[in-house]
């Protein structure tokens with residue numbers, strides 16, 4: 001079934017403002033036939049799960065919106081796994097799991113849907129539990145060819161093709177197929193502590209260097225716009241973190257807005273934003289985001305922070321910012337070749353957010369140019385890309401896919417030529 005729409009109401013305001021061809025809401029036989037016969041025009045088809053990225057719609061293109069008809073969540077008490085459908089947001093997943101005393105490592109916001117899991121999924125708990133993609137046990141969906149699939153996590157007895165397909169789907173599914181169901185491992189729901197404060201530039205350098213020696217149950221996040229906000233998450237149930245918390249409280253005892261809170265599960269964590277930094281500016285914003293990945297920043301950390309300070313000082317719009325998450329620990333224990341998330345040794349994931357006033361073309365160009373400048377500055381320290389947001393509509397798409405998948409890209413392209421030969425789904 002398809003209905004003609006002009007706009008799709010989604011979280012991402014840029015995606016929402018595009019004039020689109022229309023929306024599919026059901027993967028029925030008619031829809032699968034459209035894929036099989038490649039009669040859908042224009043290609044590619046976009047898919048909307050949480051609708052938080054700028055690429056869940058595209059001007060003049062069709063979107064498959066999973067939010068209305070793919071809302072099932074089934075928790076299995078016997079093995080503590082959960083099966084979710086394609087329109088589930090991370091907030092609704094956590095809400096359902098909390099009824100059973102279980103949880104899942106979601107990211108810094110509960111708004112994203114399956115896109116978060118399928119593109120890797122970096123959580124403040126990833127150092128303890130691994131990436132979101134590492135929790136997947138079974139995937140169901142439809143290839144770009146219109147054929148249905150159901151694939152379980154391969155074992156040592158699985159054949160080469162099963163390993164290849166699993167690798168492709170875990171981290172690059174949006175290029176190959178439409179994922180309708182995921183079965184996921186869950187974790188016990190425990191309390192989490194979070195320390196938040198605003199800090200000075202030199203304190204950020206110091207915190208980054210210290211964080212590289214923290215136990216895996218602690219992760220550092222920061223966000224830098226009008227000011228720098230530090231956000232340290234302590235996964236509970238691990239006894240090795242008291243000293244770190246005490247030291248941080250002491251180090252930041254004179255800082256503004258130092259706050260330590262304890263919550264039950266990620267759903268109750270305070271928001272990770274630079275809230276109130278720009279209260280007066282209520283105009284509608286559009287934005288694009290690039291996520292990078294790289295190893296520890298021991299050498300030249302303070303030089304890099306100096307460069308970031310000058311980038312922040314010249315950002316063309318007050319809502320542009322640079323932020324970062326910490327990886328390592330359990331996320332680095334998985335082999336590089338078992339999923340499409342190849343940057344297993346990455347410790348830092350900085351991301352650059354370019355914002356501009358909706359509809360202001362000049363402002364857009366300046367913000368995107370600033371994003372590129374910030375990327376070039378960070379690149380020597382973070383050469384990889386986390387393809388959490390796709391940008392087929394921007395000039396750096398080929399470069400970012402190369403940096404996201406590196407030596408695995410030809411393998412992915414070969415899978416695409418077999419499972420989406422007509423280019424129904426976004427290009428690699």
Ligand SMILES: Cc1cc2nc3c(=O)[nH]c(=O)nc-3n(C[C@H](O)[C@H](O)[C@H](O)COP(=O)(O)OP(=O)(O)OC[C@H]3O[C@@H](n4cnc5c(N)ncnc54)[C@H](O)[C@@H]3O)c2cc1C
Nearest residue numbers: 047049050051052053056107108109113114115116122179
């Ligand atoms: C506030 C906020 C905080 C974030 N924090 C984090 C974080 O901490 N860690 C992290 O890793 N990422 C984070 N992200 C990035 C986010 O996880 C990715 O952008 C993700 O792709 C968005 O998921 P979505 O379901 O909203 O995707 P959508 O915008 O709905 O879709 C994104 C892309 O994925 C494809 N897609 C979506 N669902 C499917 C499906 N079922 N089958 C096939 N393709 C599909 C679509 O074609 C589309 O191109 C954050 C994003 C936001 C907005």
